[in-house]
Amino acid sequence: AQTVTQSQPEMSVQEAETVTLSCTYDTSESDYYLFWYKQPPSRQMILVIRQEAYKQQNATENRFSVNFQKAAKSFSLKISDSQLGDAAMYFCAYRSVPGNTPLVFGKGTRLSVIA
């Protein structure tokens, strides 16, 4: 079975600075998908970014980017120019191929943004 580990229960960052959230995973599969979801105080789960394992290029979405290290089974999220609205719980998630298989989540990292 696959597992996802987020080793940082809490992180903080100054507004406008950069922060990196860590995620490692364990799998014997060679192809899979990885995701970062954001959960603000509203409780809504919001997809931030996704990465296909067969793609070597790291995914980026505006101020969010990932560092995907397949051999190390590492998938970190970098948030640049942090904003107050980035304060949230962040969950790393794994999904097998084919599509539609359920997600396996890490326990989450709570990010605080300091003005």
Next chain:
Amino acid sequence: DAGITQSPRHKVTETGTPVTLRCHQTENHRYMYWYRQDPGHGLRLIHYSYGVKDTDKGEVSDGYSVSRSKTEDFLLTLESATSSQTSVYFCAISAVQGAQDTQYFGPGTRLTVL
């Protein structure tokens, strides 16, 4: 939000009572999921469905049952609620965006079992 609603959004009930949570989607997605979220555990899969009347168990299925008699509704039932089932429950669907399958979540239901 991919057209997903959950009802009720909040519920307080007593130990031993049956509880049914409803997930409703408007876009005819085939795959639907129920997760629960607890502090220190992230989200964990309870049950999922891959079509009408087709369901399967997840990691934490004990004490829960599901039904899907039509595409748009996926029901989660706690036959006899226990305090350990106090949690936030999320429904999700799998949707294809471009050429990619992605899961989108409903707003969640906070359930308190006293």
